[in-house]
Amino acid sequence: MKTVSNCVEDILITQPYLEEALSRNIINFSALAIELTEPISKMLKKPVKPGAIMMALRRYNPPVTLGNSIKMKKVIQNLGDITVRSNLTDFTIKNSDTIIDNHSKILNKINQETKLFYTFTRGIHESNIIISSILDDFTRECFKNETFLATQDGLSAISVNLPQDNSKIAGLYYQFFKRLAWEGIVLYEVISTTNEFTILVEEEFVDKAFSAIKKVKA
Known part of the structure; x- marks a missing residue:
């Protein structure tokens, strides 16, 4: 009862x-x-x-408050560099039998220009490409036979290098999301790898978002 x-x-x-x-x-x-x-x-x-x-x-x-735990404090203190990349475009494309072949053209281009920003995520029904806006036209051409579900330019990515033991700490990402929410920052996209955490925001929010993340690290 x-x-x-x-x-x-x-x-x-x-x-x-x-x-x-x-x-x-x-x-x-x-x-x-x-x-x-x-x-x-x-x-x-x-x-x-x-x-x-x-x-x-x-x-x-x-x-126990996560922010006050010994492990959490250690991880926060050992956060790595915070990197900002601007002038990005986010493409959301419906999955198909040909999307991987078309995607390979993007990879070949990226291999030739390593300074460009690029991420790719494949979901069950759709795939997402975030890429430097200088390649907007090239990306559209590569996927001209695919179905675009959404496109958003004028974005910036803020990436944080995480300590290697971050995956064992419960609530680490919550520290970032809490601070960003308190600051009223809208996240357009969230990307993560094992030791790297990236948020995508519209360029009008990038300074505020960068400051909020630095406060987590402070």
Whole structure:
């Protein structure tokens, strides 16, 4: 049988910002209890008093704050260089039997001009190419027989080199997403490899996004 405490936990887990504020004791328990009265009453299908919710909030034992863990601090302190690349275009193309053959033409071009920015991701139904805008026309020509689902130019990529043990740290990416969300930065695309994390933003956000990521590293 579900209890008030179960409902409080369910709500806090789905709202990490709220959970973090609660764990740092910077939130008004009474006001939050009143705010949660209606949703928890609906979850339990019966009236619930704010007092019961406030008691559950005070008893809630959040996990250790990720940002304060020893491992997390070590990884954050050892973040590598932050690199910015501008003048990029993002192409989203519907998968087909010919897309790989056409893609090989892009690879041959990239091999000849190594300073260009390029990434390729293949999903179940669509593929994504992010490439230096100087190759826009060439890319369109290579895929002229394919179906373009979306195209966006005027983008910038911000890449962060991560320590080699980053894959063993839970919540590392959350530190970046949290800071970017707080700054009101819209992410157009997210790309990652084992030891590198890249976000793609519209050029109007690049300075703000770069500053936000540096704050994570600081």
